[in-house]
Amino acid sequence: MRIVLVGPPGAGKGTQAAYLAKNLSIPHISTGDLFRANISQGTALGKQAKAYMDAGNLVPDEVTIAMAKDRMEQPDAQGGFLLDGFPRNVSQAEALDEMLKAESMKLDAVLDLEVPEDEVVKRIAGRRVCRNESSHVFHVTYAPPKQEGVCDTCGGELYQRDDDREETVRKRLEVYHTQTEPIIDYYRSQGLVVTIAALGKVEEVTERAMSALRGDRAA
Template sequence: MRLILLGPPGAGKGTQSARIVERFGIPQLSTGDMLRAAVKAGTPVGLKAKAIMDAGNLVPDEVVIGIVADRIDEADARKGFILDGFPRTIAQADALEAMLAKKGLVLDIVVELKVDRSKLIDRIVKRAEETKARGEPVRKDDDPEVFKTRLAAYDRDTAQIAPYYKARGRLIELDGMRPIDEVWRDVEKTLAHLDEKAVTR
């Protein structure tokens, strides 16, 4: 079961990903974590990424795709994986499709957690206020202005990905504004159906 979980910051992707990992036994693959691991392991693509980063440049798509390609060949990803934070652009989505096709694999499903932007910002503002009221420092990600910037970046880049997969018949949209357990019920039902199909193939 190979899937992507989409949704803006604060939509609950991290919470749902953790439950998918536990329920279906597939790893959650973060491009940031994979990049750091490849650099630390000194793999050919990791060394290439390190040289680019040491020069103060952004790691290009082909290097990131190479790191993802290496990672999904590892034993724990043979049953499937959740991609976290990738792809972020149409070019990356195209490159991912091509890379998987070379391996004889396909992406099974893309789950998008749909949220009401204004309510999401209200939720973050409230959480920041409650944190301050307790006398605790507000997490950087919970700063309303930082959050709005991250939301704008998501809308500018990653929000293009949902229509891309919708056109290919792979997108499932779920209401992410409901309580966590209700969202999980739908996520689990959707993925369990996929899992059954994989077993019978």
Template sequence: MRIVLLGPPGAGKGTQAQIIAGTLGVPAISTGDIFRANVSGQTELGKKVKTFLDAGNLVPDEITVAMVKDRLAEADAEGGFLLDGFPRSIPQAEQLRDSLGELGHKLDRVVELVVEEDELVRRLSGRRMIVDGKEVQRDDDKPETVRHRLSVYREQTAPVAGFYEGEGLLARVDAIGEIDEVTSRVLAALGVEGGGEAGQPAAV
């Protein structure tokens, strides 16, 4: 299966990505991992990425998409993949569709993990780390910062769900509950045997 997993910060996307990919026997692919692999491997694309990152700038869509396309063309992704953290915008979603078409593939399903904003704020602002033996809160986990991050997500990335809804690919899954409960819902939304309570497919 070729899957995209969407969801706001704090929805448990990274955890579910690893579990679902392992269950399906496909690689879980994140843009962060792709960036790091290309930069450390000093590929041509990696060198370009490094110049943007070193300058504190966002990596342009065309470079990000090119790196993702290269990764999806690797042998382990031939039988399927799960994309985590990409696409982040409608232009990226359109380019992903075109890139997969060139490889003779298309997406099977897009799953959006859904969590109420207050719950996301509670989850993220409740995280702590130990510094000099003391439990402290990270600056980017303070409630006001979390709400800003969620606002940015809604403005920039949430429209991607609407794009895939229009393509008839989107299933929304309630991401409240124990990890295994959410996993069962995602698997049910994917039509995989062993999934529990199904996520509701979006209206098309």
């Protein structure tokens, strides 16, 4: 299957993408991973992306599109893939359509993870990260540490990252509504969008998505 996963920041796209890719036996292709891989390997595209990022600028669509095209042409993606973070806007969606059309392929579904805006803010703004080890993550409501402000694992100080602050989260949501949300209407006109309620346990959301992909679109 060839699937695009969309949803606002904090909707759990990365977590769901990993579960779904495993269940469907297809590679999970995320924009963040593409950037990191190309930059660490020193590819021509990676060098271009790094130059823009180092200057504090957004990476242009053509560089992102070229990275995605290169990844989708790899042998493990020939039987399908799950795209996470790409396309990010309508022009990227149009470019993806052209890429697939050139290979006589098409998307099977666009999964739209739906989460109320207040819940998104609560999820992200409540995150606390350990200063000693960034993989040690807690949440003031959903996964609080035993002692406030102290990492259960190593005793390090827990803090709120600047990009997790409420005002920053709301700005990120504005960007999502302006740039990315329009692709949902673009794909809806093609009859590809399946909206999934992304509240509840991770496994429950995954099962809703799998059920929808099996043809029960009332997920």
